[in-house]
Amino acid sequence: MKWLQKIKRQMRRPKKQSRAFSSLTFTQQQLTVPSFPPNPQNLKTLCSNGQLTKALIEMATLGLEMRFEEYDALLNACVNQRTLRGGQRVHAHMIKTCYRPPVYLRTRLIVFYNKCECLSDARKMFDEMRERNVVSWTAMISAYSQKAHSFEALNLFIRMLRSDTEPNEFTFATVLTSCAGAFGFELGKQIHSLIIKSNFESHIYVGSSLLDMYAKAGRIHEARGVFECLPERDVVSCTAIISGYAQLGLDEEAIELFRKLQVEGMISNYVTYASVLTALSGLAALGHGKQVHSHVLRFEIPSYVVLQNSLIDMYSKCGSLTFSRRVFDNMSERTVISWNAMLVGYSKHGMGREVVELFNLMREENKVKPDSVTYLAVLSGCSHGGMEDRGLEVFHEMVDCKDGFEPEIEHYGCVVDMLGRAGRVGEALEFIKKMPFEPTAAILGSLLGACRVHSNVDIGEFVGQRLMEIEPENAGNYVILSNLYASAGRWEDVTRVRELMKEKAVTKDPGRSWIELDQILHTFHASDRSHPMREELSAKVKQLSVKFKEAGYVPDMSCVLYDVDEEQKEKVLLGHSEKLALTFGLIGTPEGAPIRVIKNLRICVDCHNFAKFVSKVYGRKVSLRDKNRFHHIVEGTCSCGDYW
DNA sequence: GTAGGGTTAG
Numbered sequence: 001m002k003w004l005q006k007i008k009r010q011m012r013r014p015k016k017q018s019r020a021f022s023s024l025t026f027t028q029q030q031l032t033v034p035s036f037p038p039n040p041q042n043l044k045t046l047c048s049n050g051q052l053t054k055a056l057i058e059m060a061t062l063g064l065e066m067r068f069e070e071y072d073a074l075l076n077a078c079v080n081q082r083t084l085r086g087g088q089r090v091h092a093h094m095i096k097t098c099y100r101p102p103v104y105l106r107t108r109l110i111v112f113y114n115k116c117e118c119l120s121d122a123r124k125m126f127d128e129m130r131e132r133n134v135v136s137w138t139a140m141i142s143a144y145s146q147k148a149h150s151f152e153a154l155n156l157f158i159r160m161l162r163s164d165t166e167p168n169e170f171t172f173a174t175v176l177t178s179c180a181g182a183f184g185f186e187l188g189k190q191i192h193s194l195i196i197k198s199n200f201e202s203h204i205y206v207g208s209s210l211l212d213m214y215a216k217a218g219r220i221h222e223a224r225g226v227f228e229c230l231p232e233r234d235v236v237s238c239t240a241i242i243s244g245y246a247q248l249g250l251d252e253e254a255i256e257l258f259r260k261l262q263v264e265g266m267i268s269n270y271v272t273y274a275s276v277l278t279a280l281s282g283l284a285a286l287g288h289g290k291q292v293h294s295h296v297l298r299f300e301i302p303s304y305v306v307l308q309n310s311l312i313d314m315y316s317k318c319g320s321l322t323f324s325r326r327v328f329d330n331m332s333e334r335t336v337i338s339w340n341a342m343l344v345g346y347s348k349h350g351m352g353r354e355v356v357e358l359f360n361l362m363r364e365e366n367k368v369k370p371d372s373v374t375y376l377a378v379l380s381g382c383s384h385g386g387m388e389d390r391g392l393e394v395f396h397e398m399v400d401c402k403d404g405f406e407p408e409i410e411h412y413g414c415v416v417d418m419l420g421r422a423g424r425v426g427e428a429l430e431f432i433k434k435m436p437f438e439p440t441a442a443i444l445g446s447l448l449g450a451c452r453v454h455s456n457v458d459i460g461e462f463v464g465q466r467l468m469e470i471e472p473e474n475a476g477n478y479v480i481l482s483n484l485y486a487s488a489g490r491w492e493d494v495t496r497v498r499e500l501m502k503e504k505a506v507t508k509d510p511g512r513s514w515i516e517l518d519q520i521l522h523t524f525h526a527s528d529r530s531h532p533m534r535e536e537l538s539a540k541v542k543q544l545s546v547k548f549k550e551a552g553y554v555p556d557m558s559c560v561l562y563d564v565d566e567e568q569k570e571k572v573l574l575g576h577s578e579k580l581a582l583t584f585g586l587i588g589t590p591e592g593a594p595i596r597v598i599k600n601l602r603i604c605v606d607c608h609n610f611a612k613f614v615s616k617v618y619g620r621k622v623s624l625r626d627k628n629r630f631h632h633i634v635e636g637t638c639s640c641g642d643y644w
Numbered sequence: 645g646t647a648g649g650g651t652t653a654g
Contacts, residue, residue, distance in 0.1 A: 072645090079645095107645045138646040173647035208648040240649040271650045278651075309651040340652040373653045380653090410654070442654095 038062045040070050047073040056086055064097050071101065075108045084116040103129065107136040114143035132163070138171045145178040153178035154187070167194070169203045176209035185217035204230065208237040215244025238266045243275035246282070252521075254279035255288070270296075270307040277310035284598040284625055286318035287519035309337045316345030319596055319623050319630060336368050343377035348629045350639045352385015359394075370403050372411075379414035384629060386641065388422040391415070409437045416443050420450025421643050425459050441471035448477060452484045453643055460484045464497075472504045483558050512600045513577035515585045524580040533584070541574050541583050548613040556606040578607035582614055582622070594621040602626050602644065612636045 038061045046055035055074060059066060071090060078087035091109060094101055101109070106129050113122035126132075126140045137160040144153035157175045160167065167175070172195050179188040192201075192210060200206045207230045214223035227233075227241045238261050245254035258276050262268070268276075273296055280289045293311055296303065308331050315323035328334070328342045339362050346354040359378045362370060370378075375398055382391025395415050398407045412435050419428035428447050432439050444467045451460030464481035471477060478501035485493040514523040524531055531537070545553070559576075560569040573579075578599050585595035595614070603611075603626040615622045616636035624631040632639040 075645090104645060109645095111645060133645095135646045140646090142646060168646080170647040177648075203647095205648045210648090212649065234648095236649045238649085243649060269649095274650045304650095306651045311651095313652065335651085337652045342652090344652060371652095376653055 038065060040065060040067070043070050044073045047077040050077070050081075052077045052081055052083060052086055056089055059090065059093055066093065066097065066099065068102065068105065071099070071105055072108065075105065075112055079108070079112050079115050082116055084118065087112045087116065103131055103133055103136060107133075107139050110136060110139045110143065114139070114146070119143060119147055119149075132165070134160075134165050134168050134171060137163075137165055138168070138174060141171065141178075142174045145174055150178040150183065154183065167198070169200050169206050172198075172200055173203075173205040173209045176206070176213045179213050179217075185214060185219050185222070188213045188217060201226075201229070202231050204232055204234060204237060208240045211237065212240045212244065215241065215247065218248060220244055220248055220250065233261075233266070235267055235269050235272060239269070239272045239275055242272065243278070246275050246279040249282060251279040251282035255283070255285075268301075270301055270304050273301065274307050274310040277307075277314045281310075281314045281317040283514070283516075283521060284318045284596070285516055285519075285521060286315075286320060286596075287516055289314045289318055291519075305331070305333055305335050305338065309335070309341050312338060312341040312345065316341070316348065317625070319349075319625065321345055321349055321351075334368060336371050336374065339368055340371070340373045340377055343374060343381060347377050347381030347384055349632070350384045350629065350641075352382050352387040352390075355381030355385060356387060356390050372405060372408060375407070376410055376414060379411060379418065383414055383418035383421055384640070386422070388418045388424075391418045409435075409440065409443075412437060413440070413443045413446065417446045417450075420447050420454075423450075423454045425450050425454055425456045429459050429463070441467060441474070444470075445474075445477060445480075448480050448484075449643075452480050452487070455484075455487055457484055457488045457490070468500070475501060479558060486558070509601055511577045513581035513597055515581045515588075515595070515597050517585070517588050522581070522584055524577040524584070526575055526577045531580075534580075537580050537583055538575070540587060541579050544583060544586075544610075544614075545570075545574055548610065548617060551613060551617055553609065553613050556604075556609065559604040559606040573606050576604065576607050578603055578624070579610055582607075582611055586614060586618060586620065592619060594623060596623045597625070599624065599626045602628060603631065608638065608642070608644075612638060 038058070040062060043055050043058040043062065046052070046058060055077065059070070059074060062070065071094065074090045075087060078090060087109070093099075106125060109125045110122045113119070113125060122140065122143050126136065129136060137156065141153050141156050141160070144150075144156065153175060157167070157171070160171070172191070176188065176191060179191060195201050195206060195210065201210070207226055211223040211226040214220070214226065223241060223244050227237060230237055242254050242258050242261070245251070245257060255276065258272070258279075266272075273292055276292060277289060280292065295301075296307065301307075308327055311327045312324045315321065315327065324342060324345050328338060331338060339358070343355055343358055346358065355378055359370075359374070362368065362374070375394065378394050379391050382388060382394065392415070395407065395411065398411060412431075416428050416432055419425070419431060425447070428450065432443065432447065444463050448460055448463045448467060451457070451463060460481065461484075464477065464484070467474075467477045478497050482494045482497040482501075485491075485497065511526045512523060514521050516522075522531065545555070555570050555573050557566060557569045557573070560572045564572070578597060581597045582595060585597060589595060603624060608631065611622045611624055611631070611633050613636070614620055615633045619635075622631075622633040624633065626644070629640065629644060631644070
């Protein structure tokens with residue numbers, strides 16, 4: 001049987017052979033580099049074949065023979081492969097061999113260090129340059145603007161102008177991105193006049209940057225003016241103007257322009273759709289959002305993370321969290337924004353348990369690090385979902401700097417809201433006193449609201465007075481405080497606060513509600529008479545009010561800020577846009593169908609109550625999105641627990 | 645060698 005054992009041994013051999021072969025291959029690699037004799041041409045071939053490591057070894061052997069072309073090829077390869085170590089070796093080689101790189105190569109080094117996330121090294125390189133040209137200035141400005149260091153970018157731009165270097169189209173396109181938003185539009189306007197002088201206004205890159213700057217500074221008319229004057233348009237300039245409208249909350253205008261440009265032949269890409277989805281989220285236009293989603297799938301538009309994040313947000317803001325979660329679960333890659341969008345969704349729907357579960361999952365997966373927005377979503381989710389103990393634990397994790405950053409004032413605000421909502425008003429006040437920040441009006445306002453819900457007149461009075469000082473123009477604060485006094489029977493104080501409110505010229509944004517029926521958005525304002533069914537609706541609201549009163553509805557006159565008699569007040573209440581939209585939904589949808597209404601401001605107590613009666617008397621599920629959150633009302637009970 | 649639009653929160 002010895003022969004059999006011998007054959008078996010031979011059969012096992014290939015493994016050993018393959019190991020021997022791999023070591024032989026290694027030896028061959030060793031032999032090919034460095035080449036003999038040293039050959040600059042060989043180095044360039046290696047670079048263009050992606051064999052950077054070998055090229056770097058070749059560099060070492062070439063020594064003083066290294067010249068411009070070889071350094072250029074090496075730096076190019078290092079930039080493409082983002083190899084910090086490699087580029088550093090090339091730079092060190094220049095220094096060691098006393099090679100004095102020309103402006104071109106020094107600029108390449110700036111770009112290289114910037115691409116490898118070494119901004120300070122890029123700047124060091126830039127500062128060491130004895131002569132600079134427009135490209136080196138622009139490369140450095142671009143490095144700062146990519147990292148959102150707007151101040152440094154603009155500072156360099158001004159230094160560049162003083163050094164008598166003429167900016168080119170690249171410089172203008174770059175520097176404008178740093179103006180946008182950060183410095184208001186005054187500086188941007190000055191740069192605009194330079195652009196006109198240099199005759200770059202019609203350049204498509206410069207034009208897109210310019211209109212984006214105006215849009216981000218809130219000057220949408222100027223942005224549109226630049227857009228209309230562009231001699232040619234492409235997907236970027238079109239997307240920039242559409243997203244300009246969407247980011248300013250001019251959602252209808254954004255959609256209208258998108259449609260117009262589509263008719264004119266614009267080819268959209270994933271960024272365009274992401275911007276359109278933002279506008280549709282604002283409008284809560286679920287039908288249209290679904291259309292965009294199916295279009296994206298049908299035409300196989302690459303579903304980059306950005307677009308998927310927009311879809312998560314769109315579905316959640318349109319009230320369909322199941323769809324949001326479906327998109328989220330099907331993602332092959334998620335960024336912190338994907339997690340945040342999903343967490344914010346649950347939070348705004350008052351689903352505290354889901355927020356905590358998803359946050360735990362994020363931690364378990366440990367692929368993406370939570371950021372400051374994640375914590376805002378988790379804290380406000382715990383607050384809205386009645387999970388204050390878990391919320392406080394999370395806040396303490398933040399204080400312990402578990403993720404490398406400390407809580408900001410907004411996170412402290414969430415804790416105040418959480419304690420107040422849970423009825424721990426005294427604790428909330430103590431917490432405010434110990435905060436490392438001065439409380440904002442929003443934080444005090446949330447505590448004042450808690451005082452009213454939990455009838456704590458002492459703290460309410462204290463907080464209310466501070467609020468009157470720092471935010472005298474906000475009518476809501478006076479109303480809450482006077483309601484609080486009324487609940488304690490302190491009628492003189494009620495009158496005093498109401499008088500005070502009349503004295504200060506208080507303003508209130510116009511209320512607006514809308515509802516989507518058969519993919520058409522119907523908008524209702526509190527004080528206009530524009531809707532074609534307005535008369536019919538007013539009559540129906542009155543009828544409903546009578547019917548609901550029989551079921552126990554009592555109009556809450558405290559929601560009326562005008563100083564009119566009770567009868568007038570009730571009339572004003574019945575004209576609230578939410579009631580019109582709710583009634584329109586009730587008569588415009590089949591029996592038993594859910595009603596979905598959106599309000600641009602916080603919903604008032606009376607309309608919230610009215611919606612409860614719609615759900616109770618007509619057996620409808622009402623989902624109401626206001627400025628802050630969703631209210632899911634079923635059989636007279638709201639998911640917000642009457643606290644919002 | 646240098647360039648433009650985008651997603652969460654507020």
